[in-house]
Amino acid sequence: MIIFYIGMFLSLWTIGTILLINNYKNLYTYWMSAMFLIAGFASFSLVMNQSFLPFLREQEFLPLTLIEAFRIFTIVVWGIEYHFLPYLFLIGSIVFSGYFSQKNYKMFVWTLLVPIMIYVIYIPSYYPEAKFGGTIFKIISGVYFLSGILLYISSYFKEKNPLHRKNRFRTNMVVIAISFVYNSDYYGLNYILISKTGLEMSSNNLWKLNFLIVIWLVLFFIYFGLRYGFMGIKLRIEQQKLDFSMRSLTEGTIILNHSLKNEVHKINYLTEKIKDSIHQDCKDEVLQDVSCILTVTHHMLDMVTRIKEKADEIILKEQPQQLSILLDTQLSTMSTILQEKENTLHKDYQIDPLILCDSAHIQETFSNICLNAIESMEPGKGNLEIIITQSKRDVVIWIKDNGAGISKENATKVFDPFFTTKKGALHYGLGLSYCYNVMKKHGGTLKILESEPGKGTLMEMRFPRKRVLDLNMDNTRSPLSKGSKISTLHN
Known part of the structure; x- marks a missing residue:
């Protein structure tokens, strides 16, 4: 299964990078690129904890402080993905919907960050053992994901121009697939424990199917990116650019x-x-x-x-x-x-x-x-x-x-x-x-x-x-x- 998770974070980082390089001036693309890049942090941390850290612990010549520093790094990476993915999802939907002025958009950027930061600061220390999960954050993340989905769907029905409407439909196909992550990584998760001895997880095991979401994203991205374009970009070979x-x-x-x-x-x-x-x-x-x-x-x-x-x-x-x-x-x-x-x-x-x-x-x-x-x-x-x-x-x-x-x-x-x-x-x-x-x-x-x-x-x-x-x-x-x-x- 490790090979799947390696493919997951590499695919998500690739999509995020392509989005950013092709249309970095587009505000929506900017937020979606950040979401894809950070979404890959969890699978990256999982691979590091299940494969790379055990390998490092077997190397007797390596100082324990170096191994511990790397473990802390995996905690920080997973913590960023877990706590900020719902926020990025919702901000992206606010920009995409076009319902709000630039002034209100900036207000949302900072206001919606407050509950996340309060939660991160208020919960017990991540060290020496980090434990992610809990009812409070299930509710916070659920509100963010649900609000984002409603904004995406309503913006599709609001759009009257047939060409723009098709593009919004394609984007909805992607983001609704992404929202499945809530069921696997938030609602269905009891806890994730990153201790000094290893990784422990208690959940409904739907997270094991996350690789299917990534496969869907990659196929969708390649097909519609080449043929029509979505999320603000359209991939082209040089002749297509000239045309x-x-x-x-x-x-x-x-x-x-x-x-x-x-x-x-x-x-x-x-x-x-x-x-x-x-x-x-x-x-x-x-x-x-x-x-x-x-x-x-x-x-x-x-x-x-x-x-x-x-x-x-x-x-x-x-x-x-x-x-x-x-x-x-x-x-x-x-x-x-x-x-x-x-x-x-x-x-x-x-x-x-x-x-x-x-x-x-x-x-x-x-x-x-x-x-x-x-x-x-x-x-x-x-x-x-x-x-x-x-x-x-x-x-x-x-x-x-x-x-x-x-x-x-x-x-x-x-x-x-x-x-x-x-x-x-x-x-x-x-x-x-x-x-x-x-x-x-x-x-x-x-x-x-x-x-x-x-x-x-x-x-x-x-x-x-x-x-x-x-x-x-x-x-x-x-x-x-x-x-x-x-x-x-x-x-």
Whole structure:
């Protein structure tokens, strides 16, 4: 059996090392790597106590102090695994779930460590004999493991994006297998005694099956790591890395083209309107439209300089922003499109919050959704409605149209990369996928609340309460008063 336990700690250490090397900047990978590395300590200590220490004791020329020092080392190693594995499991689940802000996450890191440290300090000395086990720690570890499992499972059901949902399912398959350790090493354990004469253990003997968990982890890690990726990494040979880089570059370029296409479309409309205004000697309208063009070009330049962020990971440049101003800026650049189509715009800003966000990404997201809505509506019959309100302590933006609508079948796919129902070479199917990722990066959500073919669509952008700096702004800071409604018909 010793060979199995040697394979156990070597396998766990290998997985932990690969995770750390491949994606050490990822917070979740960091904690899972630590969990795998420490999980191997128990089997390592067991091998040392059952094989290596007896061998050392047979060597008469070795000083007893050296042998004793090594025994103490095995006690420390096993103690770290036994007491801190449940903690690492729970912290990993907190990070993976995405339910908590960075501030709350840091609070959990230190708060959840307190019961473990109190227990370690309070229990009798580990020397000269170390004894692990007991009812109190069975309860503590049970609460930690159960809480972690519930967070993993609930995060799977919370995820709406099909691709991310599959990844969460694969991760759940791994962590639920790991949680079996509670039955074998905690609940089913009466005690582990590391004395000066050897190792003694009293349990339900389920720990002898732990090697099956490790075999499952290794096989799962190799298969899904190579094929799909999970826990934040994906193993690749050099050619696969090149293919991925090229795909990222291509996708980023397409997304940028999508953004530029929308902005150029606005400029074309504004240019035609300026021509008409000049012929009619309407100086004020010309100046207003030129200002809109400058806003559009500034946004285009901002998106060009940030192409890498859209091709790879979206990195937020967060600043406090008044939500009504962000929306009005984008709506002003779309006013000419609405005018050309002779459609109606209704704005209902029931609140005017100050939120912490990346203005460029949020404006691009809002613009994409509104343009999709405008394109779906018939000229002269369309009605676009924008509402800012509060829902369950969150701030939400509802974007409602009476356009073509979306079928139930397509509604589940619209956030997938490269999926589109539009025809033509300029439609890439990446707009809503990008929007979904922007909102997720902000800790919020983007979803279709209602949609029916021929009757329009209701989209929701939701910002979590933790991003709301001020819910009720001073009305003088916004062109819209709280609760006001604007109904504008462009003729």
